[in-house]
Amino acid sequence: MTTLEDVIPLIERGYYEEALEKIERLNDPLDKVDAMTQMAITIHSKGGPADWIPTIIDDATYIVQKIDYPTDRAMGYSMIASALGRMEYHDEAADFFNSAIEELDRVKDPTEKGIALAFLAYHMALSGYSEQALEVFDLAFDSIINAEMAYRLKVDGLLKIAELLEKAGDSVPSSRALKFYEMSFDIFDKLNVNQQAAIVEKKIELTKTVYDVGLPQIRRALLEGKNHYALAILDRNYSGVVRLIGALEIALWMKRVNNPEYLDVVDKAFENCQNPHFTEANVQQIARLLTALGSLKRALAFAIKIKDIRKKSEAMKAIAIELALNEDVDSAEKLAINIPDPQVREEALIEIETLREGKL
Structure with a gap:
């Protein structure tokens, strides 16, 4: 039996005709849509028969329209919308996302609806619609948390949302990933799924770094x-x-x-x-990174180039504190005395003196 895992490697290698033959043998219509949308994205990004893309999307749409259940239709439309968004056909993507939402309006079961909403939100995130995705994830969470159902079913639904939030974070740049990871961590942590919470926590730290x-x-x-x-x-x-x-x-x-x-x-x-x-922002960022890295001479060379007096002072203070932590208290004090902002200078000298007393 042909599976999605048989098809994807062919798409990735550019064997599109062979992939299409195998797609025909897939039993699950959503697997067919998944494979076809991935093929359209790959052709668009890596080069290939670009004139195939409209036909591929039309065929995927036809398959979704023939699906019986509104939840599955919504998931199919979400995948098509995501592919179109990633190919920068934003108007068409919006139409398919709206079709997915219309299908979900027909779904009565709160768990089923919540998971499908999270699936929709995940695909919105892939398309670059991060703010809208976060709003839909909130709707998914509310759908399950407010439902009258067995606790076990509620937990299962919430865990699926957390997994899709994490997956969304994995799929987008750091500037957009952080909120998805933080929401995912919050769910895993509150449900005491400690191992997965720890994994997401590490991803948060990496994303911030x-x-x-x-x-x-x-x-x-x-x-x-x-x-x-x-x-x-x-x-x-x-x-x-x-x-x-x-x-x-x-x-x-x-x-x-x-x-x-x-x-x-x-x-x-x-x-x-x-x-x-270097821009002013570059200088400030590099000074901060070098201080955290312990490359303090380089950090100071950048810090003294900062034009904003307050930010220059904060950068110099951070370097001085790092010197003190490295047991070079005298050098730390000499640097702190030269901090231009008097308030920051005083704060630095107090912290250095505290560190000095702690080492006695």
Whole structure:
């Protein structure tokens, strides 16, 4: 029996005609729609017979229209909408998302409706509609939490929503992933699914650390410990100062997971950044990252370039505190005395003195 797992590798390798033959043999209509939409996206992104795309979408739509159950039709429309959105056919995507919502209005069972809403929200997230996706995830959560049903069924429904939230976070850049992960963690944590909560918590930490260049494939590589592969992806997708910042973010993650190679990554990041043109925001970000990395001389060189007095002072204070924590209290005090903002200067000196007394 042909399965979806038999089809996807063919699509990924560009064997589209052979994939279409196998799609015909799939028994589940939603598997057919899933495979067809993935084929359309792959052709659009990697090159291929672009004139096939309208036919593929039309055929997928026909399959969905023939499905008996409104929940399954909604899921099918969600997949088509997601594919269209990712191919930047935004008006058409919106129409299919609306069709999915109309189908779900017919669903009475709150668990079934809640899970289908979460599936719809996940596909909205894939298409770049993050804010709308979060709103629909909230509707999915409310549908289940407010339903009168057995506790076990309610927990099962909420766990499925948490899984789809996590999956949404895995599929989008860091700037959009954080809210999905935080909602997912909250559900897993409250339901005492401790192992999964810990996994999502680690993903949250990674997302916050590798934020500016947090492509899903970079974060995935780092979670798997494939640091050099993550750096290679960074090099392919970014250049100049953004690549420098990204390398420092990756180095900081490596430091946090106790990989000593992070020091080499920092050095190479600066070697590879030729003739950089820094904005004020760049300087502030690099100073912060270098301080967290413990590269304090470099951090100070950037901190003193910050034009905003308050932010320069905060950057210098952070470096001074780090020096004090590293038991170089005298150097910390000398730096703190030169902080331009008097309030920040006083705060730094007090904290340094507290640290000095703690070491006596």
